[in-house]
Amino acid sequence: MTDPRLLLLSPEDNILVAREPIPAGESVVVGDHLVTLAARLDRGHKIARQAIGTGEKILKYGAPIGSATQSIAIGESVHIHNIKSDYTATHVIAKPVSEANS
Amino acid sequence: MSIAMRGYPRADGRKGIRNVVAVAYLVECAHHVSREIVASARDGDVHLIGFPGCYPNAYAQQMMEKLCTHPNIGAVLLLSLGCESFNKFSLADIVEKSGRPVHTLTIQNDGGSLKTIKAGQAWVQEQLAVLRDAPTVPMAVEELIIGTVCGGSDGTSGLTGNPAVGRAFDTLVSAGATCIFEETGELIGCEEIMASRAITPELGNELRASVAKAAAYYATLGYGSFAPGNADGGLSTIEEKSMGAYAKSGSSPISGIVKPGTVPPRGGLYLMDVVPDGEVRYGFPNISDTAEIVELIASGSHMTLFVTGRGSVVGSAIAPVIKVCANPDTYRRMEDDMDVDAGRILEGAASLDEVGAEIFELIQSVAAGAQTKSEALGHREFILTYKSFEPAGPACLPS
Numbered sequence: 264m265t266d267p268r269l270l271l272l273s274p275e276d277n278i279l280v281a282r283e284p285i286p287a288g289e290s291v292v293v294g295d296h297l298v299t300l301a302a303r304l305d306r307g308h309k310i311a312r313q314a315i316g317t318g319e320k321i322l323k324y325g326a327p328i329g330s331a332t333q334s335i336a337i338g339e340s341v342h343i344h345n346i347k348s349d350y351t352a353t354h355v356i357a358k359p360v361s362e363a364n365s
Numbered sequence: 366m367s368i369a370m371r372g373y374p375r376a377d378g379r380k381g382i383r384n385v386v387a388v389a390y391l392v393e394c395a396h397h398v399s400r401e402i403v404a405s406a407r408d409g410d411v412h413l414i415g416f417p418g419c420y421p422n423a424y425a426q427q428m429m430e431k432l433c434t435h436p437n438i439g440a441v442l443l444l445s446l447g448c449e450s451f452n453k454f455s456l457a458d459i460v461e462k463s464g465r466p467v468h469t470l471t472i473q474n475d476g477g478s479l480k481t482i483k484a485g486q487a488w489v490q491e492q493l494a495v496l497r498d499a500p501t502v503p504m505a506v507e508e509l510i511i512g513t514v515c516g517g518s519d520g521t522s523g524l525t526g527n528p529a530v531g532r533a534f535d536t537l538v539s540a541g542a543t544c545i546f547e548e549t550g551e552l553i554g555c556e557e558i559m560a561s562r563a564i565t566p567e568l569g570n571e572l573r574a575s576v577a578k579a580a581a582y583y584a585t586l587g588y589g590s591f592a593p594g595n596a597d598g599g600l601s602t603i604e605e606k607s608m609g610a611y612a613k614s615g616s617s618p619i620s621g622i623v624k625p626g627t628v629p630p631r632g633g634l635y636l637m638d639v640v641p642d643g644e645v646r647y648g649f650p651n652i653s654d655t656a657e658i659v660e661l662i663a664s665g666s667h668m669t670l671f672v673t674g675r676g677s678v679v680g681s682a683i684a685p686v687i688k689v690c691a692n693p694d695t696y697r698r699m700e701d702d703m704d705v706d707a708g709r710i711l712e713g714a715a716s717l718d719e720v721g722a723e724i725f726e727l728i729q730s731v732a733a734g735a736q737t738k739s740e741a742l743g744h745r746e747f748i749l750t751y752k753s754f755e756p757a758g759p760a761c762l763p764s
Contacts (some may be wrong), residue, residue, distance in 0.1 A: 305598075305599060306711070326558070326608050329605065343596050343602075346602065347602065351587075351588065355593045
C-alpha cells in the first residue's frame with residue numbers, strides 16, 4: 264500500500280505525485296518498497312513508482328510526459344534533472360540562494 | 366441551484382453581463398491620453414484597451430472590431446494620434462452599425478493632449494450617465510460563452526483546478542452553453558486523445574494539425590510555452606504541463622476549432638487555435654496569459670476561468686476573470702486574489718465534483734453582477750500584438 268501522501272493518477276503510471284510536501288529523510292511506502300527520501304519532495308512534485316531505465320517514457324495521467332535521461336531508482340525524485348521533453352526543451356533560470364525553493 | 370441572470374441586450378441578439386465604456390487607443394502615441402481619460406472615471410466601468418503598433422495588421426484590426434462590439438461593451442471612445450495606419454474609420458463604422466455610441470478623437474486635430482483628454486472625459490461621463498439606466502433582460506445559461514486559460518501552472522494545476530474547471534465545462538456544455546479552451550502550444554502531447562473526442566474524423570485531423578503547427582512554431586522560436594516557475598512547481602516538461610492544462614476541457618465532445626475573433630456558431634466545446642498561420646513572424650504566439658484572455662474575449666467569452674497554481678493575479682478589461690487556485694499553499698498566501706480554493710481537494714476537504722459545481726454556480730453569480738476578486742481590485746489587464754491568421758478550413762466547424 265503506497266503512502267497516502269502520494270497520488271497515483273493512472274494505473275499505468277511509473278511516477279507518483281506528492282499531495283503535500285514530504286520532508287527529506289522520511290520513509291515512504293511505494294508499492295512493496297520502503298524508500299527514504301533523499302531530498303524534500305514539494306507538493307505537486309514526482310517520485311519514481313518503479314525503477315525507470317534511461318530513455319524510458321515517463322507516464323503520468325497514463326500519458327507520456329517525456330523520457331528519462333538517466334536510470335532512476337524507485338522512490339527517487341523525477342524532475343528536470345533526470346527527464347526531458349520529447350518536444351521542446353525545458354527552460355529554467357539560475358536563482359540566488361535567497362529565492363531558492365520559492 | 367439556479368441564479369437569476371440578466372443581460373444587456375445588444376442589436377446582434379447577444380447579451381452582455383457588463384456594460385462597459387471602452388476607451389481604445391489606436392497607436393501607442395495615443396495611450397497616455399486614453400489612460401488619463403480612463404483614470405478620471407475610476408468609479409465607472411470604463412476600461413482601457415488598444416493596439417500599440419503603427420503598422421497595419423489585419424488581425425489587430427479584426428480583434429479591435431470584435432472587442433469593441435463585444436456584448437459586454439456599451440459605448441466606445443476611439444483615440445487616434447492622427448498619422449497611424451490603423452483604420453479608425455472602418456472601426457468606428459462597425460461599432461456604429463452595432464448600435465453602440467461611438468466617438469473618435471484625433472489628438473492632432475483636436476488640439477493636442479490636454480484638450481483631447483478633456484473632450485474624452487466629457488464624452489465618457491455622458492455615456493456613463495446613459496448606461497446607468499440601460500435596460501436588462503433575463504439571460505439563460507445557454508446564452509453564455511465561457512473561456513478558460515491556465516497560467517502560473519504548477520504540479521497541482523492538473524490535479525485540482527484544471528479538472529474542476531473541466532467538470533464545470535461539462536455542466537455548461539450539457540446545459541447548452543458555449544465553452545472555449547485554448548493554447549495549442551500547451552496541448553503538445555495531447556493531440557491523439559484530443560482528436561478522439563472530435564465530433565467528426567476531419568475535425569480530429571484538424572485538431573492534430575493545430576497542435577503540430579504549435580509544436581513547429583515553438584520549436585522555431587526555441588522555447589516551449591513553459592516558464593521557469595512551472596518547473597519550480599514540479600512540472601518537468603511541456604507535455605506534462607499540457608496534460609494538466611488539457612483537463613480544463615472536461616470530457617464533452619469537441620465541436621470545433623475557432624481562431625481568435627471567431628464566435629462559435631452554437632453551443633458546445635471549442636478549441637481556440639491561437640498559434641499564427643504561415644511562417645514564424647512577430648515572435649511568440651501569446652507573449653503572456655493576458656493575450657490569450659483577450660483572444661477568448663474577442664471570440665465572445667463573457668468571462669474567463671483562470672486556473673493558477675503559482676498564483677497569477679491578473680483580471681481583464683471588458684470581461685471578468687474568475688481565478689481558480691489549484692494549490693492550497695498559494696491560496697492561503699494570496700486569498701485576496703483568488704475566487705475559488707480548488708487546492709482543498711488535495712487536502713481531502715472537497716471533491717472535484719463539488720469544486721466543479723461551485724465554479725458553475727459562481728459563473729452564474731458573476732453573470733448576475735457579482736464582482737470577481739480581480740474586478741474588485743481593479744485588475745483590467747489588456748494586451749494586443751501583431752499576428753497573422755488564415756481563415757479556418759471547413760472541417761474546423763462541422764455543421
